[in-house]
Amino acid sequence: MKKRMALVLIAGLFLALxxxxxPASCKEKTAMFLDLTxxxxxxxxxxxxxxxxxxxxxxxxxxxxxxxxxxVKYIGVDTRYxxxxxxxxxxxxxxxxxxxxxxxxxxxxxxxxxPLIERDRVTNYTPGDGEFQxxxxxxxxxxxxxxxxxxxxxxxxxxDWKKKGKPGTPVxxxxxxxxxxxxxxxxxxxxxxxxxxxxxxxxxxFPPGSLxxxxxxxxxxQKGANYIYVCGVDPTQTNVIRDAHALGLTKNIQFVSDxxxxxxxxxxxxxxxxxxxxxxxxxxxxxxxxxxxxxxxKIWKEYMKQPLDELRGSxxxxxxxxxxxxxxxxxxxxxxxxEKLDGDAMYQALQKLKGVDVTQGATGICDYSPTSRRMTxxxxxxxxxxxxxxxxxxxxxxxxxxxxxxx
Amino acid sequence: MIGYRWNALRVFLAxxxxxVVFGGCAAFQPAPKASLTxxxxxxxxxxALLKEPIVFSGSGFGAKEIVVVEMLLPKGVTVKGVSAGExxxxxxxxxxxxxxxxxxxxxxxxxxxxxxVGWTPLIKPDFKQAKPLPPGTYEVIATGMNTDRVGxxxxxxxxxxxx
Numbered sequence: 001m002k003k004r005m006a007l008v009l010i011a012g013l014f015l016a017l018x019x020x021x022x023p024a025s026c027k028e029k030t031a032m033f034l035d036l037t038x039x040x041x042x043x044x045x046x047x048x049x050x051x052x053x054x055x056x057x058x059x060x061x062x063x064x065x066x067x068x069x070x071x072v073k074y075i076g077v078d079t080r081y082x083x084x085x086x087x088x089x090x091x092x093x094x095x096x097x098x099x100x101x102x103x104x105x106x107x108x109x110x111x112x113x114x115p116l117i118e119r120d121r122v123t124n125y126t127p128g129d130g131e132f133q134x135x136x137x138x139x140x141x142x143x144x145x146x147x148x149x150x151x152x153x154x155x156x157x158x159x160d161w162k163k164k165g166k167p168g169t170p171v172x173x174x175x176x177x178x179x180x181x182x183x184x185x186x187x188x189x190x191x192x193x194x195x196x197x198x199x200x201x202x203x204x205x206f207p208p209g210s211l212x213x214x215x216x217x218x219x220x221x222q223k224g225a226n227y228i229y230v231c232g233v234d235p236t237q238t239n240v241i242r243d244a245h246a247l248g249l250t251k252n253i254q255f256v257s258d259x260x261x262x263x264x265x266x267x268x269x270x271x272x273x274x275x276x277x278x279x280x281x282x283x284x285x286x287x288x289x290x291x292x293x294x295x296x297x298k299i300w301k302e303y304m305k306q307p308l309d310e311l312r313g314s315x316x317x318x319x320x321x322x323x324x325x326x327x328x329x330x331x332x333x334x335x336x337x338x339e340k341l342d343g344d345a346m347y348q349a350l351q352k353l354k355g356v357d358v359t360q361g362a363t364g365i366c367d368y369s370p371t372s373r374r375m376t377x378x379x380x381x382x383x384x385x386x387x388x389x390x391x392x393x394x395x396x397x398x399x400x401x402x403x404x405x406x407x
Numbered sequence: 408m409i410g411y412r413w414n415a416l417r418v419f420l421a422x423x424x425x426x427v428v429f430g431g432c433a434a435f436q437p438a439p440k441a442s443l444t445x446x447x448x449x450x451x452x453x454x455a456l457l458k459e460p461i462v463f464s465g466s467g468f469g470a471k472e473i474v475v476v477e478m479l480l481p482k483g484v485t486v487k488g489v490s491a492g493e494x495x496x497x498x499x500x501x502x503x504x505x506x507x508x509x510x511x512x513x514x515x516x517x518x519x520x521x522x523x524v525g526w527t528p529l530i531k532p533d534f535k536q537a538k539p540l541p542p543g544t545y546e547v548i549a550t551g552m553n554t555d556r557v558g559x560x561x562x563x564x565x566x567x568x569x570x
Contacts, residue, residue, distance in 0.1 A: 039488065040487055040488050040525075040526075041488070041515075041519060041526055042515075042526045042530045043530065044526065045528055078488035078489075079488070080487070080488045080515070080519040081515065082496065082513070082515045082516050082519050082520075083499060083513065083515070084475070084476070084496035084497060084498050084499045084512075084513060084515075084516045085488070085489075085495075085496040085516070085519070085520075087473065087475045087496065087499045087552075088475050088477050088493075088494060088495075088496035089496075091475050091550065091552060092493065112473075112499065115473060116473060116552055119552075119553065208529075208530045208531075209527075209529050209530045209531035210529075211529065233530070235528055235529065236529070236530070239529070266528075
């Protein structure tokens, strides 16, 4: 009887002190990646596939036993590219144990959510807005900043111009969506063009969803553009170049697209003739490089269960998201151990990846550090030939155009 | 023996009482009240909502906090991209120093949640795929992301006028 009374007393004590064993501590160790993506909305074509590959990459690592025994809990939410939905989803998941990082698919979403990232002391990924490099914070850019990529393209155009034996410097046109993303390359890119002495024409901005682009193309052609840099999300670039091809402009004007340009499984597949010879600058491997990447192809075939000829450029983007998280998690676990693993530990860990080949060559060497939120400084140039996407340069360091602009 | 059991029970009750008093009293404190108003609060889903969107006004939240406005989905009502049991977001805003906010429903939200449009590869809303939210009265909540204060209101979706 005394024994029973003692047990009742101990149980009461535990109840009073709230030290009932936590069932979660008996479960497997996990770390959460919250992907605020777009699966059915405006940019689902690019974002949705990238997110699927991101999840598949985590599945691959989880099947190997996780990262030093910690499995990645991937939560993907379809925000439909809508800030309100992203905030609502963030509210729902922000208190999940071991929530380390959120991936925000659009710059607007990233900026709206940032006060909460700061408050919750976690980290986030965002696309290439240079402002996040200019003002260092807990937001990490998951690409080379847009203006840096544009500046690298200006250098490539000048080199190409010289290689062709043309005199002076080329005249360069710029076409993009009329929104903050579309205007971003100019914030620093314009200053870089002045610095290297090329004639950069005024930006021709058009609404996303435009069906025809003849007006803007003709205006740039009349101003004597030798090169035109095109931004958007494929098939936008494909359709711009398709229109240019129909107008006969591709004979004399070299088109260069930004990272989200013609994809081997989207635009290149539908308009190979119009795109013949056009160039893409990218901070992720694409085309024939992606087809040869051992881990991406393994994940695509075995975890995505899709044929290689359907492999998209966005595969390397989703792969890169996952691999940087994996690399950061590995460092954080080494630094603080699982019990103390939190958003702060991840924030510190990501800043230690500078100089590391995080993605097995799917991106350039990582640049994240206490003074850099650039995923990498490196970009590569690709050309569309015979309906395929081939590399025409190795990784080359993009100029720092961010620092040329006053944010 | 009876005395021992009685003493043990008293100790147990005292500890449980202490747990409730010191550990749980915060839960019983009434939370400061927040309020939410929708203007208009009765709408027909039509393109006019893109020109004159619903406006959310709230007060009683914390200063300078993000507020998320969501619709509670009744059983049987689904919204594209929203999993069962989740709320459908309608908007967001940031409060001023007094804890008041005002925000318009964004065009993207109007298209995605009220119209439930599809999207073309050219990033244009596809109204052919639209499945507008069914008529009815829906509960709407606004939640302060720092204070967890909640304001409530109703939104009535009216049936489209007969042609």
